[in-house]
Amino acid sequence: MSTNTSKTPLTLLGLGAMGAALGRAWLAAGHPLTVWNRTASRAEALVSEGAVLAASAAEAVAANRLVVVCLLDDASVEKTLSEVDLRGKDVVNLVTSTPARARARAAWAERRGARYLDGGIMAVPPMIGVPAAGPYVFYSGSRSLFDEHRSALAAPADARYVGEDAGHAAVHDVALLSAMYGMFAGLTHAYALVRGEDIAPTELAPLLTTWLGAMAGAVTTTAQRLESGDYTTGVVSNLGMQAAGRATLLGTAEEQGVSAELLAPFFRLMEQRLQEGSAEEDLTGLVDLLRR
Structure with missing residues (x-):
């Protein structure tokens, strides 16, 4: 694992098959990583590779400005982040959703003081972190967020921005x-x-x-x-x-x-x-x- 501390630190919420694959790719690329999962035992492999396990979603979000969400569905996002302080955070939501839900979630994040990107992952977990396999992610929403964090976002899979309308990644x-x-x-x-x-x-x-x-x-x-x-x-x-x-x-x-x-x-x-x-x-x- 690379230990280049100049890489953007980030938080990852959700360690299912895709979340775990993303986490491994970020660690391999040298990004300091804080993780949280409802079932904490799923974080053990990533922690052994250098990730920091947070005791709660709120603690994980507080650790870094860039917060990537890879939970089960939109309801899980709502439940996990409903009481979490998002002021000043850059939230990247990789949960598969509909265009309307993505737009609603963007407005929800903005009301709470966060910049927001919605993402659509065009890959299966074994492709993540393997450029030759051709993985990429569609992103839409805050252009400033995308431009600032593009390098970090592109570490697991190519990052393709498709517009400021937060629903366009889902479309x-x-x-x-x-x-x-x-x-x-x-x-x-x-x-x-x-x-x-x-x-x-x-x-x-x-x-x-x-x-x-x-x-x-x-x-x-x-x-x-x-x-x-x-x-x-x-x-x-x-x-x-x-x-x-x-x-x-x-x-x-x-x-x-x-x-x-x-x-x-x-x-x-x-x-x-x-x-x-x-x-x-x-x-x-x-x-x-x-x-x-």
Whole structure:
């Protein structure tokens, strides 16, 4: 462990899997660290590496100006900090939340005399402190807080500031996670289709990897179309053609004894857009349907 005392000291509240990983990364980077956890025994490993264990959340917060919160949920934050003096503190909340809750928590912190940043962690615990794994955290809220503490915040994972609106980190976080779960839904359906065939999942896996990689260009194309408002120029696979093909996909699922519940809602949106829009569009117009 580095002992560079010029590094920003900080307090970490919450030592679950993610909190512990963050704590180890800060200690490894040489940041003096005060920790608190409701179950104190979870701090033993970090204390053995140089962290200071506080007897209470209030004591932990009092120890340092920079306070990082990595508790279970927003209710835990409220319960833990409701009676704690936050005047003059820089509170960084890494609890996964909704945009509205993040904005409310920012206002709550500001009323109590603290600067506030909300964070959305785009990593799992084993990625923390491992730059090659590509971990990063979205931050939104106080720009002055972010600028002052950017080096410390970036020690466990890359720090990406996405705006002064405290809800923007949560929006970015959930947008990326939602896209991930959409991909997982497709993978689930694909593997279910071949499950009863003489096709090994490991044979299908590289084909899926290559195919999904080839389709990744739609991410940028959709963004460009949304900004331009032009959903038809340069379209290769138009809405009319894709809507016509849904019968084959749904029919195959029925033949294979696979529920279509993961695909059917998307196809219903395609049909609705076909009725209201143009068959020459791509799928970008479905975004507008979801906004209603």
